[in-house]
Amino acid sequence: MIVFKRLVRLAKPHTAKLLLAMFFMLIVGGLTSVLAFLVKPALDDIFVERNASMLQWIPLAIIAIYLVKGVCTYAQSIIMNWIGQRIVTDLRNHLYNQIQRQSLSFFTKNPTGVLMSRITFDVNYIQGAVSEAITSLMKDSFTILCLVFVVFWRDWKLAIIAMVVFPLTVYPISRFGRKIRKAVTGAQITMGSLTSLLQETITGARIVKAFCMEAYENKRFAKESENLLKLFMKAVSVNALSSPLMEFLGGIGIAVIIFYGGWQVIHGTSTPGTFFSFLAALIMLYEPIKRLTATNNQIQQGISAAERVFAIVDAVPEIRNRPDAVELPNITKGIDIQDVTFRYEEDTVLRNINLSIRAGETLALVGMSGGGKTTLVNLIPRFYDVSEGSILIDGRDIREATIESLRGQIGIVTQQTILFNDTVRNNIAYGNQKASEEDLIAAARAANAHDFISKLPNGYDTLIGEQGMKLSGGERQRISIARAILKDAPILILDEATSSLDTEAEIEVQEALENLMKGRTTLVIAHRLSTIRNADRIIVLVNGAIIEEGNHETLLERQGEYRRLYNMQFREG
Ligand SMILES: Nc1ncnc2c1ncn2[C@@H]1O[C@H](COP(=O)(O)OP(=O)(O)OP(=O)(O)O)[C@@H](O)[C@H]1O
Numbered sequence: 001m002i003v004f005k006r007l008v009r010l011a012k013p014h015t016a017k018l019l020l021a022m023f024f025m026l027i028v029g030g031l032t033s034v035l036a037f038l039v040k041p042a043l044d045d046i047f048v049e050r051n052a053s054m055l056q057w058i059p060l061a062i063i064a065i066y067l068v069k070g071v072c073t074y075a076q077s078i079i080m081n082w083i084g085q086r087i088v089t090d091l092r093n094h095l096y097n098q099i100q101r102q103s104l105s106f107f108t109k110n111p112t113g114v115l116m117s118r119i120t121f122d123v124n125y126i127q128g129a130v131s132e133a134i135t136s137l138m139k140d141s142f143t144i145l146c147l148v149f150v151v152f153w154r155d156w157k158l159a160i161i162a163m164v165v166f167p168l169t170v171y172p173i174s175r176f177g178r179k180i181r182k183a184v185t186g187a188q189i190t191m192g193s194l195t196s197l198l199q200e201t202i203t204g205a206r207i208v209k210a211f212c213m214e215a216y217e218n219k220r221f222a223k224e225s226e227n228l229l230k231l232f233m234k235a236v237s238v239n240a241l242s243s244p245l246m247e248f249l250g251g252i253g254i255a256v257i258i259f260y261g262g263w264q265v266i267h268g269t270s271t272p273g274t275f276f277s278f279l280a281a282l283i284m285l286y287e288p289i290k291r292l293t294a295t296n297n298q299i300q301q302g303i304s305a306a307e308r309v310f311a312i313v314d315a316v317p318e319i320r321n322r323p324d325a326v327e328l329p330n331i332t333k334g335i336d337i338q339d340v341t342f343r344y345e346e347d348t349v350l351r352n353i354n355l356s357i358r359a360g361e362t363l364a365l366v367g368m369s370g371g372g373k374t375t376l377v378n379l380i381p382r383f384y385d386v387s388e389g390s391i392l393i394d395g396r397d398i399r400e401a402t403i404e405s406l407r408g409q410i411g412i413v414t415q416q417t418i419l420f421n422d423t424v425r426n427n428i429a430y431g432n433q434k435a436s437e438e439d440l441i442a443a444a445r446a447a448n449a450h451d452f453i454s455k456l457p458n459g460y461d462t463l464i465g466e467q468g469m470k471l472s473g474g475e476r477q478r479i480s481i482a483r484a485i486l487k488d489a490p491i492l493i494l495d496e497a498t499s500s501l502d503t504e505a506e507i508e509v510q511e512a513l514e515n516l517m518k519g520r521t522t523l524v525i526a527h528r529l530s531t532i533r534n535a536d537r538i539i540v541l542v543n544g545a546i547i548e549e550g551n552h553e554t555l556l557e558r559q560g561e562y563r564r565l566y567n568m569q570f571r572e573g
């Protein structure tokens with residue numbers, strides 16, 4: 001019930017509006033029972049007594065009642081939906097902010113589709129629970145209360161009989177609620193994996209086609225779809241049964257009551273007006289009670305969705321600012337990697353790394369694929385925190401600094417080029433939106449990107465498509481280099497920054513990068529050894545450990561791993 005309390009707390013800021021809506025609901029509920037109440041004078045005075053003045057008043061009263069009831073229903077519905085949508089909009093934004101705060105490991109653990117379905121489907125279920133369920137909870141319960149009053153007022157003995165028969169319907173309702181909740185939870189989880197699958201295969205369409213895996217993917221999708229169908233049908237079959245079952249039980253109740261009430265009228269102990277007013281109120285009870293049971297289901301759905309949403313909202317980012325975090329001044333002395341060991345999960349990926357990088361130095365990392373180069377450079381901006389040991393910048397542990405001040409001084413070109421479906425300009429200015437047009441173009445020029453950008457249909461305002469699909473791999477890479485250049489950060493991390501460029505383009509970009517590296521502390525990762533020849537120092541990383549260190553010439557002389565890598569490339573190239 002903690003989840004339920006949290007949902008209620010979300011509604012708290014809207015108490016005033018909620019009270020207003022409740023006021024309208026009370027009117028609606030009250031007027032409904034007045035209608036039932038009017039059945040008696042309508043029958044006894046107009047039809048039995050043939051009273052002409054009542055013939056004028058009662059129809060007029062009925063018109064007036066429906067008019068007021070309609071207006072109030074409209075007003076409360078608008079207010080309640082506003083509250084529901086408001087709460088859900090805030091919750092959605094909050095959820096998104098929470099997701100943005102998470103560390104990279106969170107995104108490794110939670111597939112994209114699942115996160116997407118939290119924000120889209122689950123949040124909507126909550127909206128249903130909040131606006132529709134709360135409305136029905138208040139409006140219908142009050143209507144029920146008023147109608148029960150009419151029922152008792154008209155004939156308390158009959159009412160008692162009815163009250164014995166109808167609660168029998170309550171038992172199945174609570175049972176159904178639980179079943180539906182279980183089925184729906186399953187369906188929502190499956191929906192998440194379906195979205196994941198969709199997202200993956202649509203963005204990966206090229207690979208699917210290249211490997212002729214369409215049929216395989218179709219099968220995979222169909223399987224998940226089938227799963228979903230089964231789970232939905234489970235929810236539906238429970239849901240569908242609850243209404244006819246209740247109707248049937250209600251029918252039995254009404255039959256009993258007609259028998260007893262009719263017997264009373266025939267024997268003269270009651271009037272037809274009293275009986276029909278009673279019956280009208282009883283029948284009118286059916287709708288709100290039915291809605292309340294549906295509400296129960298809706299609340300169950302909302303709660304199970306809320307549980308999943310809150311689980312994400314409550315996830316504490318692994319990497320966050322310490323309460324006493326300080327601003328990290330721009331690097332002046334250097335980076336010290338001290339006894340660093342790192343594991344993603346169990347496997348140790350980096351082992352006792354010790355490395356000092358002077359400010360302004362260019363350090364290159366080479367070594368076999370999977371050796372841990374990307375992992376090592378990812379530790380510097382704290383994409384992950386070290387498992388053991390520490391990383392210091394100018395003698396201060398980076399975990400003591402604010403994440404913003406740390407990442408603010410690091411420019412990165414990642415191994416996988418990540419671009420957004422936006423204009424070239426916005427992709428380059430990402431992270432430095434205040435940059436002037438001249439700086440932007442200068443950065444693009446330095447990255448050897450200005451020429452091809454100028455040839456695009458709308459130049460810098462061209463939309464590049466999802467993940468930069470409309471550009472070639474090398475063009476994408478040059479844009480991401482321009483983005484790092486524009487950031488103008490004192491620490492530069494280049495992870496295979498020029499790997500997608502041909503030798504000609506690479507030479508040009510290399511020049512630009514070398515200009516850029518001047519005066520900056522740079523970590524370069526490259527497979528092509530030609531690109532790192534001029535580095536001040538080269539580190540060879542194999543299986544998570546540094547096995548060689550030196551500059552190009554000394555390492556070549558050593559006849560070790562570096563020599564081996566060099567010979568291999570020399571022979572191939
Ligand atoms: N997010 C992750 N979760 C778990 N293991 C990971 C993760 N990322 C990388 N690894 C593992 O860590 C090891 C080192 O990977 P890393 O990406 O650092 O290698 P690399 O030296 O950059 O290789 P490459 O030259 O191919 O880019 C690999 O064995 C890889 O399987």
Ligand SMILES: [Mg+2]
Nearest residue numbers: 373374375415
């Ligand atoms: Mg790598």
